Amino acid sequence: MQIIQYLINGISIGAVYAIIALGYTMVYGIAKMLNFAHGDVIMVGAYISFCVTNYLGLPSAVSVVAAVVVCTVLGITIEGLAYKPLRGTPGLAVLITAIGVSYFLQNAAQLIWSSSPKNFTSIVTMDPISLMDGQLVITGEVLLTVCVSVAVMVGLTFFTSKTRTGKAMRAVSEDRDAAQLMGINVNRTISTTFAIGSALAAIAGVLLCSTVPTLMPTTGSMPGIRAFTAAVFGGIGSIPGAMLGGVLLGIIETFSKAYLSTQFSDAIVFSVLIIILLVKPAGLLGKQVQEKV
Amino acid sequence: MLKIDDIHVYYGAIHAIKGVSFEVGEGEIVALIGANGAGKSTILKTISGLMHPRSGSITFCGQDISHTDAYKLLRTGLAHVPEGRRIFLQMTVQENLEMGAYINREVSQKDLETVFDYFPRLKERRKQIAGTLSGGEQQMLAMSRALMSHPKLMMLDEPSMGLAPILVDQIFAIIKELHKAGTTILLVEQNARKALQIADRAYVLETGKITLDGTGKELASSDAVRKAYLGG
Numbered sequence A: 001m002q003i004i005q006y007l008i009n010g011i012s013i014g015a016v017y018a019i020i021a022l023g024y025t026m027v028y029g030i031a032k033m034l035n036f037a038h039g040d041v042i043m044v045g046a047y048i049s050f051c052v053t054n055y056l057g058l059p060s061a062v063s064v065v066a067a068v069v070v071c072t073v074l075g076i077t078i079e080g081l082a083y084k085p086l087r088g089t090p091g092l093a094v095l096i097t098a099i100g101v102s103y104f105l106q107n108a109a110q111l112i113w114s115s116s117p118k119n120f121t122s123i124v125t126m127d128p129i130s131l132m133d134g135q136l137v138i139t140g141e142v143l144l145t146v147c148v149s150v151a152v153m154v155g156l157t158f159f160t161s162k163t164r165t166g167k168a169m170r171a172v173s174e175d176r177d178a179a180q181l182m183g184i185n186v187n188r189t190i191s192t193t194f195a196i197g198s199a200l201a202a203i204a205g206v207l208l209c210s211t212v213p214t215l216m217p218t219t220g221s222m223p224g225i226r227a228f229t230a231a232v233f234g235g236i237g238s239i240p241g242a243m244l245g246g247v248l249l250g251i252i253e254t255f256s257k258a259y260l261s262t263q264f265s266d267a268i269v270f271s272v273l274i275i276i277l278l279v280k281p282a283g284l285l286g287k288q289v290q291e292k293v
Numbered sequence B: 001m002l003k004i005d006d007i008h009v010y011y012g013a014i015h016a017i018k019g020v021s022f023e024v025g026e027g028e029i030v031a032l033i034g035a036n037g038a039g040k041s042t043i044l045k046t047i048s049g050l051m052h053p054r055s056g057s058i059t060f061c062g063q064d065i066s067h068t069d070a071y072k073l074l075r076t077g078l079a080h081v082p083e084g085r086r087i088f089l090q091m092t093v094q095e096n097l098e099m100g101a102y103i104n105r106e107v108s109q110k111d112l113e114t115v116f117d118y119f120p121r122l123k124e125r126r127k128q129i130a131g132t133l134s135g136g137e138q139q140m141l142a143m144s145r146a147l148m149s150h151p152k153l154m155m156l157d158e159p160s161m162g163l164a165p166i167l168v169d170q171i172f173a174i175i176k177e178l179h180k181a182g183t184t185i186l187l188v189e190q191n192a193r194k195a196l197q198i199a200d201r202a203y204v205l206e207t208g209k210i211t212l213d214g215t216g217k218e219l220a221s222s223d224a225v226r227k228a229y230l231g232g
Helices: A002-031 A038-054 A060-086 A091-113 A140-162 A164-174 A176-181 A186-211 A221-234 A239-260 A265-279 B040-047 B070-076 B093-100 B109-118 B120-124 B135-147 B165-180 B192-198 B216-221 B223-229
Strands: A129-131 A136-138 B002-011 B014-024 B029-034 B055-060 B078-081 B153-157 B184-189 B201-206 B209-215
Touching (some): A002 A038, A002 A136, A002 A140, A002 A186, A002 A221, A038 A060, A038 A091, A038 A221, A060 A091, A060 A186, A140 A186, A140 A239, A176 A186, A176 B070, A186 A221, A221 A265, A239 A265, B002 B040, B014 B029, B014 B209, B029 B040, B029 B165, B029 B192, B040 B078, B040 B184, B070 B078, B078 B135, B093 B135, B109 B135, B109 B165, B135 B153, B135 B165, B165 B192, B184 B192, B192 B216, B192 B223, B201 B223, B209 B216
Parallel strands (some): B029 B184, B153 B184
Antiparallel strands (some): A129 A136, B002 B055, B201 B209
């Protein structure tokens, strides 16, 4: 029974990774950049939610909305100020800028909220469900996280395959110049992508801290890196890939903590990644497109 | 309709276009011929706003477009079918056409029918992923995609590239039809013979400069052009 409990916990944390990974993958697919500050946007989202609940005393639903709004604006601002001026320059410049933005956000958070951890109150008030005489416990957080991540994936898939803006995003992702020749405003499309990615980061932040309640300025960085790994694992640029990668990563992490070693769990996770990439360089669901000349 | 006035274009430090001027009048087919690397595609990219001239001006329908962003130009009636087709390979034929009609917001059934009349083969393949089409079909899709926006001027960059002779004939026949239907054409081609056959006027481009111009017939019979581009 224990193994099923671990599996449930793994899926739950994996679902959080999946939501973060979806943000990574969307931005990578469309803006062709790795936004290493993505993990720190998660942390900002969690802090906003924390402040709205604890300092303003507003209900948690309001705090989630506030976190989403602030992170969306933050995402668009970061993109406009830091990344957009570098468009057309070698990818390395943007990558290093993203790392810089990541440190900036962490230090700004430390300045505003100090480095001492805050105890995040879960947004879920539901009592855990006990199954099999209490051998199996499913918390409200687990249910919420899994439902939200599935909803996000379905929503994004629908958005990119059915809506005009979503299709324009795919066009930009495939061929930026050709998309411009169709009358698509590439800059605006990239901003929209950042807005969506950052809104997802806010949601991920609240869910993450509802599950693991310690909130500090570095809270987002490790989950951010794990989620990035998940995105690569599943095939970066692919929406179902990010989902699959996230969940698998969560399961592998939980199992290695439970059965192998708590300290080495990250090492194990990354070893699995290396092995997968050696065998399938494009990731599990990544597409290797052959172009016709 | 389109007037290029002494444009200079650079790729970083490389001076690619060295003072090119030419005009395309309404209802004309104008061809730009020249060897590989002469700067033909660069000129088209500069007209469509993917690149910008360092000096000189480009006017389209009386409006200076030298520094207009590429995505705004389709709305002025200027469409560019780029070199190598550049269709969206991972999207379906239908979705590619929808992207062609992006500026109209809605895809009108009538426009789709018009396009399918020109290229019936695409109708059968509308649900197919564009990357699985043959080279000729991809060229047809690239042209159809541009047609969806009802352009006044259509710029075609090497439409015959990599196609079997029979397909080249087909593509050129369609260019003529489009022209008859009222679209002005600016054609860039390495296949000079074909281009000069249908062009009202043509310009010869050599290493970033225009060295000759005249009617299609004049150029086709000029010794210099015959030696350099038509194989003697």
